[in-house]
Amino acid sequence: MxxxxxxxxxxxxxxxxxxxxxxxxxxxxxxxxxxxxxxxxxxxxxxxxxxxxxxxxxxxxxxxxxxxxxxxxxxxxxxxxxxxxxxxxxxxxxxxxxxxxxxxxxxxxxxxxxxxxxxxxxxxxxxxxxxxxxxxxxxxxxFMRSDEELAEEVRHEVVGRLFPAPVEPIRVDVDDGVVSLTGRIRDNSLVPVAARLIRAVEGVVDVEFELTSGSARSDLQ
Known part of the structure; x- marks a missing residue:
């Protein structure tokens, strides 16, 4: 679903x-x-x-x-x-x-x-x-949905659609409903969109980003 x-x-x-x-x-x-x-x-x-x-x-x-x-x-x-x-x-x-x-x-x-x-x-x-x-x-x-279930939905519905060809694979971790994305992407402008979509996933408590764009490190939280 x-x-x-x-x-x-x-x-x-x-x-x-x-x-x-x-x-x-x-x-x-x-x-x-x-x-x-x-x-x-x-x-x-x-x-x-x-x-x-x-x-x-x-x-x-x-x-x-x-x-x-x-x-x-x-x-x-x-x-x-x-x-x-x-x-x-x-x-x-x-x-x-x-x-x-x-x-x-x-x-x-x-x-x-x-x-x-x-x-x-x-x-x-x-x-x-x-x-x-x-x-x-x-x-x-x-909010009783498991972290594994949330991670799967975020990977499938958000990461896979917004970042289909990242510079390096994007890692999705979920701990007590808090989603963390780590990796390197091509377009930083999509991060606010990703944040909004991830927070809209039912059961997600919050979202954090540790993403880089190209070779420069960015604080995208």
Whole structure:
């Protein structure tokens, strides 16, 4: 699969715990505790994802349990106050749910999580049916690729294409995800391109260069 970016379906959890829109507050808490999860997709009667209920959605019930919020708090925390009186998943959930399709790239998933400050995303098909869930931890699985696998991809996809006829063979070493290129090339201008392409290889942590151009030594880091 050289050159093909990994997609969400490669790393997502396929077996997902979800609740229906009529699930009761205490049942939601029980499921979260038993399954050791902090959020649950909420499904309608046809199995489509309509929202997500998280620990943050449940906490207002405790926060406002014995308090009488002032007018400013009421205006500022209107949504939380509504959830404090919620009983069912539909009343408690955050909606609409932020979702992904299985063919989204890991970069797209990471970008959405960062922009929306979300720890996990339901994965749905074109009909909105739940197919899995992807978490921040799932996205980090890509960094478990072996150094040997990374070195092979860098040699095949980057070095072999950018430097097909080097002055001397280019050595590719990978140590804990850090790629090092050593050798002699003809055109220094391709080094920034190589750096960008190597960093784009999924699982690469960083890249270092010890390359020469012609007979003159160059510091290309």
């Amino acid at each position: 050289h050159g093909n970016p990994h997609i969400v379906s490669d790393v997502m959890t396929h077996t997902v715990v979800a609740v229906g829109q009529d699930a009761q507050f205490k049942d939601i808490v029980k499921i979260m505790r038993e399954r050791k999860v902090s959020a649950l997709p909420v499904l309608d009667s046809e199995g489509r994802v309509i929202g997500v209920v998280s620990e943050a959605d449940l906490l207002p019930k405790e926060e406002f349990r014995d308090s009488d919020p002032d007018r400013f708090t009421q205006q500022r925390r209107l949504s939380d106050l509504a959830k404090a009186s919620g009983v069912t998943a539909q009343e408690l959930m955050s909606a609409p749910a932020v979702t992904l399709h299985p063919d989204a790239t890991l970069a797209q998933a990471a970008r959405i999580m960062a922009q929306r400050d979300i720890k996990r995303l339901p994965v749905i098909n074109d009909e909105g049916l739940l197919k899995g869930i992807v978490s921040r931890a799932d996205l980090l699985k890509i």
